[in-house]
Amino acid sequence: MTYAPRAKHESTVSRQSTRMPDHNFRYWIIAPSVFLLLLIGLFPLIYSLVVSFQQITMTDYDTSFAGLDNYLHLFEDARLWQSIAHTLVITVIALPLELLFGLAMAHLFLEKMPGRQIFISLIVLPTVISPVVAGATWRLLFDQRYGPINQVISWLAGHEVVLLWNITPHLVYPAILICEIWQWTPFMFLILLAALSNVDKSLTEAAELDGAGFWRIFFKIVLPAIWPVMAIAILIRGVDLFKIFDVIWALTSGGPGTMTETVSIYTYVQGFQQFETSYTAAIAFLIVGLMSMVVIWAIRRMGLAK
Amino acid sequence: MNLVKRLGLSAVGALIAATAVSAAWAESAAERAVKEAQKYKGQTITIVWEAGLQSLDPLNFSGPLWEKLTGMKVKVIEVQTAEMFTKIMQEYRAGTGAYDALNVMPSWMPDLANAGALEPLDAYVDKYGYKDEFQKIAPIYRDNWAKANGKIYGLPDDGDVFIMYFRKDIFEDQKVKDAFKAKAGRDLTVPKTWKEFGETGAALTEILKPQNVYGAAFFRQPPYTMFMFQERFRNEGGKFFDGGSMKATINSDIGIKVLTDMRNENKFMPPGVEQWGFVENLAAFMAGQTAMTISWPPYGRWAAGYGTDDKALNWVPKSTVGGKVGYALPPGGHPELAAGFDLSIASTSKNKDAAYLFIQWLNSEDISLQRVKLPTTLRDPFRDSHYTDAGYLALWPDAKDYLKTLKDASLAGIFDLSILQTDKYEEVLRQAISKLWAGEDPKAILDGAAAEWDNITKKIGVDKQKAVYTDWASKSGAYPK
Numbered sequence: 201m202t203y204a205p206r207a208k209h210e211s212t213v214s215r216q217s218t219r220m221p222d223h224n225f226r227y228w229i230i231a232p233s234v235f236l237l238l239l240i241g242l243f244p245l246i247y248s249l250v251v252s253f254q255q256i257t258m259t260d261y262d263t264s265f266a267g268l269d270n271y272l273h274l275f276e277d278a279r280l281w282q283s284i285a286h287t288l289v290i291t292v293i294a295l296p297l298e299l300l301f302g303l304a305m306a307h308l309f310l311e312k313m314p315g316r317q318i319f320i321s322l323i324v325l326p327t328v329i330s331p332v333v334a335g336a337t338w339r340l341l342f343d344q345r346y347g348p349i350n351q352v353i354s355w356l357a358g359h360e361v362v363l364l365w366n367i368t369p370h371l372v373y374p375a376i377l378i379c380e381i382w383q384w385t386p387f388m389f390l391i392l393l394a395a396l397s398n399v400d401k402s403l404t405e406a407a408e409l410d411g412a413g414f415w416r417i418f419f420k421i422v423l424p425a426i427w428p429v430m431a432i433a434i435l436i437r438g439v440d441l442f443k444i445f446d447v448i449w450a451l452t453s454g455g456p457g458t459m460t461e462t463v464s465i466y467t468y469v470q471g472f473q474q475f476e477t478s479y480t481a482a483i484a485f486l487i488v489g490l491m492s493m494v495v496i497w498a499i500r501r502m503g504l505a506k
Numbered sequence: 507m508n509l510v511k512r513l514g515l516s517a518v519g520a521l522i523a524a525t526a527v528s529a530a531w532a533e534s535a536a537e538r539a540v541k542e543a544q545k546y547k548g549q550t551i552t553i554v555w556e557a558g559l560q561s562l563d564p565l566n567f568s569g570p571l572w573e574k575l576t577g578m579k580v581k582v583i584e585v586q587t588a589e590m591f592t593k594i595m596q597e598y599r600a601g602t603g604a605y606d607a608l609n610v611m612p613s614w615m616p617d618l619a620n621a622g623a624l625e626p627l628d629a630y631v632d633k634y635g636y637k638d639e640f641q642k643i644a645p646i647y648r649d650n651w652a653k654a655n656g657k658i659y660g661l662p663d664d665g666d667v668f669i670m671y672f673r674k675d676i677f678e679d680q681k682v683k684d685a686f687k688a689k690a691g692r693d694l695t696v697p698k699t700w701k702e703f704g705e706t707g708a709a710l711t712e713i714l715k716p717q718n719v720y721g722a723a724f725f726r727q728p729p730y731t732m733f734m735f736q737e738r739f740r741n742e743g744g745k746f747f748d749g750g751s752m753k754a755t756i757n758s759d760i761g762i763k764v765l766t767d768m769r770n771e772n773k774f775m776p777p778g779v780e781q782w783g784f785v786e787n788l789a790a791f792m793a794g795q796t797a798m799t800i801s802w803p804p805y806g807r808w809a810a811g812y813g814t815d816d817k818a819l820n821w822v823p824k825s826t827v828g829g830k831v832g833y834a835l836p837p838g839g840h841p842e843l844a845a846g847f848d849l850s851i852a853s854t855s856k857n858k859d860a861a862y863l864f865i866q867w868l869n870s871e872d873i874s875l876q877r878v879k880l881p882t883t884l885r886d887p888f889r890d891s892h893y894t895d896a897g898y899l900a901l902w903p904d905a906k907d908y909l910k911t912l913k914d915a916s917l918a919g920i921f922d923l924s925i926l927q928t929d930k931y932e933e934v935l936r937q938a939i940s941k942l943w944a945g946e947d948p949k950a951i952l953d954g955a956a957a958e959w960d961n962i963t964k965k966i967g968v969d970k971q972k973a974v975y976t977d978w979a980s981k982s983g984a985y986p987k
Contacts, residue, residue, distance in 0.1 A: 258595045258599070259617045259620075259926070343778075343781060344781055345778055345781070345786060360777065362777040364778055364780055366781065367780050367781060367940075367943050368944065368945075455937070455944075456940040456941055457937050457938075457940050457941040457946070459944070469933070473929060474927075474929070474930055475592070475595070
């Protein structure tokens, strides 16, 4: 009498344990991690959004609701739009040059040659340097008194040449671009070298046998083959260039005046020098919005979503 | 008899009391601070100090000495100058009480005091008997740097002021004097006005260029030149604002003249001077490549070779001009008390008395004298007694002239614009200087800067800013008298 019910109970337990658990159970298992990630990831974003609708400055107690004032002020703020224009100028010039130089160098190093590994390691070195250190180094290189660049130019010219690279309006952008391209071309080079190495050689060789020229092979075979990787590299560098700060801060601090002030520098100045906390949050959301649109457009346009 | 007895007892009592009081008053402010601070033995106070050389004072000298005397530990938080205001405000907003004592630039005082970040010190000054020694701080610092809204918020602790350094050997060289007279039609003298400075600098460059020596050079990077503009603008009679409407008046003819003169002066200075900062200018002067320059007091000490053998100063170029340097007030005669530091207490400190006692001790006559003589820590004389101290006067042969010039500067100096959100106004000036070096038109630059100043004032509130500006302008060192 006592045995039978026990056996029944055991068989029920056995059936339950072999059955699939409750479908919601897996969600409960991952819920704490998801909650934590959302807390870490989304809370600052939501908090910043709330702050952008207040009028918080570091020097005042007033934290009252400002409505859309900060966002409306964005449209009147000429310095902000100038800084976005400066950022775009740098991006539009630096990105294609980095891509072209990187691609050319990758082609050069595609073939086996003596010391190839050593050269590649040396070429890649600038990318591992902190951008602010790179900027400070180039500032010293461009220095009128101590920098070798002006000394070499003077030596070539046969008389003392005074070029104030971080002050003279027509020299500041070239100085920034030289530094930026020097540091990040190797990044493009490395990625494109990897992509080019994976291009099916049988296709290029067959095309060569059929009489196709270099450019034809490049555009019809090589470029389509490396495009997915190249598109990712362009996207990464494009986003990086839009956020450019350290190099310019070290070289010109956004000067002369605000001539080389990028949107990141302007945001920093507003937030940490002018202490306009709420307005800075509004700028940040404007940038997030603009960047999101550009990135989504680029992903679609480049076919990366496929 | 009883009356006589009582009178006699009263007299003895009064004598004992008088002796006790005089003994108490014979105690210096430093001794009093130490005695009181011994009650807090074992506690730690945290002080914010400018990173780098400045911090060597509390790290290597005053901090360990205070611990030895009182048993209290001092934790030094080193912060870059550009970050100090932000860190102090952030900590105040967070209210954690992480900082007890602070180094504060006087131009930040209105913002920090109005926000409530600083503890008023009047009660502590009275409680710990610091009034007399506080009064002996050179008037220019005491009357201009210590107070906001009529209350003491900081103990002026660093005699930062611009001084002109010139090469005595060049100014006394007969050949140079003759050549100068032939060119300028007058005797060679250390310039007292900016007009004379322009003439002298240009002529000396022409005369000395074959020896690779220039008439003058300054640090021209915008953060430094911003202070020099403030000084020159006011020396020439300029006012920052219209006191009634609070409209910016930096774009007056005086402002335009100052900017124009500054740019013209670069022509007789070394090529690329627009890029020069503190170190580049120091290096050129120490190497004997410039006949005149203007800078803070450490230049004078280092040019004489004082302390430059110390490991911490191994970056300072070796002086080739020791014994050849003369000291004078900059042209105009009212030098800028540029930057500077006060010692303050954070209103959120949980250890205010202990922190105050530490800063009173640092700032006291006895201890401050030792601190301003530390060769490495950049604290400059700021007390009447510092200028006349026999030990300081003997530090190098020309130290007496150096200290006399610093004392003269302490009588005639003018202090930085210190109003609400000063840094916003200063940032506009820094950009104006940067545009000037880029070749833009001085009038256009200053018209733009004035418009930006007006916008800042409008945003802060004209009446609110006017009250603070009026208070600032009423101080003895706001405008040359």
